Amino acid sequence: MNQLALLGHVALSKLAAFGRAGMILFQSLVAKPQPLIMFPLFIKQVYFVGVLSLIIIVVSGLFIGMVLGLQGYTILVDYGSEQAVGQMVALSLVRELAPVVTALLFAGRAGSALTAEIGLMKATEQLSSLEMIGVDPLRRIVAPRFWAGFVCLPILSAIFALVGVYGGAIVGVEWLGIYDGSFWANMQNSVDFYDDVLNGLIKAVVFGFVVTWIAVFQGYDCMPTSEGISQATTKTVVYASLAVLGLDFILTAVMFGEL
Amino acid sequence: MNEFDDVVIDIQKLSFSRGERSIYNEVDIKIPRGKITGIMGPSGTGKTTLLRLIGGQLKPDRGAILVDGENIPELGRSDLFSVRERMGMLFQSGALFTDISVFENVAFPIRVHTDLADDMIRDVVLMKLQAVGLRGAHNLMPSELSGGMARRVALARAIALDPDIVMYDEPFTGQDPIAMGVLVNLIRRLNNSLGHTSIIVSHDIQETLGIADYIHIIADSKVIASGTPEELRQVDSPQVKQFMHGLPDGPVPFHYPAGDYETDLLRGQG
Numbered sequence: 234m235n236q237l238a239l240l241g242h243v244a245l246s247k248l249a250a251f252g253r254a255g256m257i258l259f260q261s262l263v264a265k266p267q268p269l270i271m272f273p274l275f276i277k278q279v280y281f282v283g284v285l286s287l288i289i290i291v292v293s294g295l296f297i298g299m300v301l302g303l304q305g306y307t308i309l310v311d312y313g314s315e316q317a318v319g320q321m322v323a324l325s326l327v328r329e330l331a332p333v334v335t336a337l338l339f340a341g342r343a344g345s346a347l348t349a350e351i352g353l354m355k356a357t358e359q360l361s362s363l364e365m366i367g368v369d370p371l372r373r374i375v376a377p378r379f380w381a382g383f384v385c386l387p388i389l390s391a392i393f394a395l396v397g398v399y400g401g402a403i404v405g406v407e408w409l410g411i412y413d414g415s416f417w418a419n420m421q422n423s424v425d426f427y428d429d430v431l432n433g434l435i436k437a438v439v440f441g442f443v444v445t446w447i448a449v450f451q452g453y454d455c456m457p458t459s460e461g462i463s464q465a466t467t468k469t470v471v472y473a474s475l476a477v478l479g480l481d482f483i484l485t486a487v488m489f490g491e492l
Numbered sequence: 493m494n495e496f497d498d499v500v501i502d503i504q505k506l507s508f509s510r511g512e513r514s515i516y517n518e519v520d521i522k523i524p525r526g527k528i529t530g531i532m533g534p535s536g537t538g539k540t541t542l543l544r545l546i547g548g549q550l551k552p553d554r555g556a557i558l559v560d561g562e563n564i565p566e567l568g569r570s571d572l573f574s575v576r577e578r579m580g581m582l583f584q585s586g587a588l589f590t591d592i593s594v595f596e597n598v599a600f601p602i603r604v605h606t607d608l609a610d611d612m613i614r615d616v617v618l619m620k621l622q623a624v625g626l627r628g629a630h631n632l633m634p635s636e637l638s639g640g641m642a643r644r645v646a647l648a649r650a651i652a653l654d655p656d657i658v659m660y661d662e663p664f665t666g667q668d669p670i671a672m673g674v675l676v677n678l679i680r681r682l683n684n685s686l687g688h689t690s691i692i693v694s695h696d697i698q699e700t701l702g703i704a705d706y707i708h709i710i711a712d713s714k715v716i717a718s719g720t721p722e723e724l725r726q727v728d729s730p731q732v733k734q735f736m737h738g739l740p741d742g743p744v745p746f747h748y749p750a751g752d753y754e755t756d757l758l759r760g761q762g
Contacts (some may be wrong), residue, residue: 260569357585357587357590358583358584358585358587359587359588359589359590361544361549361587362581362583362589362646363545363589364547364549364573364576365549365575365576365579365581365583366576366577366600366601366604366649367573367576367577367579367601367604367605368573368604369573410532453591
């Protein structure tokens with residue numbers, strides 16, 4: 234009986250946390266727009282969340298593209314169809330790897346930083362003092378960070394795919410000697426804008442929403458102690474990664490399930 | 493309790509608890525306008541909690557907190573923020589924004605709530621910093637300040653907009669004797685010249701007695717005594733006497749509630 238009560242308690246507290254997360258998102262995003270105040274704050278966060286994530290995204294994209302090219306070549310060359318390496322690299326990047334890996338890296342690099350920053354602001358009473366100055370911390374602190382993550386992740390994902398394709402080309406064409414005409418032509422013929430590029434972009438948008446939402450909520454809702462902040466940062470990375478992988482399956486099933 | 497002509501904050505039958513522990517139980521407190529009111533009491537009695545309740549950051553279980561007739565616990569989010577524009581609060585930790593300089597910290601409320609030109613803001617900020625003795629530090633970042641200096645910058649920020657009500661949470665803790673004297677004078681002078689209402693939460697008895705017009709002493713979830721410093725010195729209640737004279741033995745326990753000391757120590761040997 235105790236086990237049952239415990240289960241109920243856990244379920245209720247998770248549900249309550251979900252409700253709080255919804256409220257925080259609603260209160261930070263639904264308000265009178267103040268573009269003159271909000272835009273500079275947003276740009277600052279785009280720099281911290283997006284621009285500073287560029288290096289890890291570009292380097293990872295390059296290596297993943299190169300590995301895809303190498304693996305694809307060693308398999309496809311047995312069947313004499315190594316020209317299809319370009320198609321394989323591009324499709325796997327655009328449809329899957331770019332949005333998913335970018336979101337996972339983003340959760341680790343930017344998401345954890347957002348959580349820790351907001352959590353520390355809470356622990357050092359900076360959020361309270363904003364409130365007492367008459368400024369809503371949800372609007373001032375949470376909203377610009379949320380929008381920055383939401384906007385940056387799709388762009389980072391596109392950059393990841395682009396760099397990855399070039400990585401594949403470096404290995405496939407420059408190193409292994411695939412004829413570059415067929416490498417690029419195969420890619421061009423098989424990648425469809427709506428079915429592949431747009432669907433990949435939709436995934437990135439969804440991941441951007443979910444990862445940033447989890448990150449700002451965990452920061453805002455954390456216990457204002459050092460232990461609380463460390464737990465919140467861990468939760469951000471774990472929950473965001475699981476959410477990305479789970480949602481990726483659902484989105485893939487919806488987008489490509491009938492193929 | 494004395495009745496005041498003009499009450500700015502009227503707390504009626506306030507009850508608040510954290511978990512099982514009752515912090516306030518049906519407490520009535522009146523804060524007179526334009527005066528310095530001290531809230532004193534042993535640590536852990538919820539003095540800071542009282543400031544947070546007045547600021548609307550915590551909601552009471554029961555009771556009303558009227559600030560100029562507006563009941564804080566019943567206000568909506570946006571009304572609450574507009575009431576807070578009339579309040580300044582000095583946090584115990586200072587709570588400066590760590591990503592901007594001392595100057596920008598003090599300028600922050602002015603930039604948010606007014607349309608003043610930049611050179612005007614500069615003058616106001618430097619005047620506020622001069623008042624707390626830190627004009628020369630305006631280019632420093634909060635991480636370069638000592639705890640006492642950070643508290644003084646926070647004070648400059650709290651009074652930047654000349655609020656009607658200023659709440660000081662332990663303003664004297666961690667200050668050296670010189671800064672302490674300056675702060676006491678400053679709070680007095682600000683109160684007299686700007687005519688705002690000051691609420692000082694503190695357990696520095698001598699400083700608070702020296703500066704406050706009126707004092708409430710809180711213990712055991714209740715207000716155990718209220719009055720002017722002279723009246724409180726005359727009070728016969730053993731609880732008040734113990735606190736005013738800092739005696740370890742008396743009705744107010746020094747120890748957090750616990751079981752028998754000896755049994756507790758011997759239990760480990762079993």
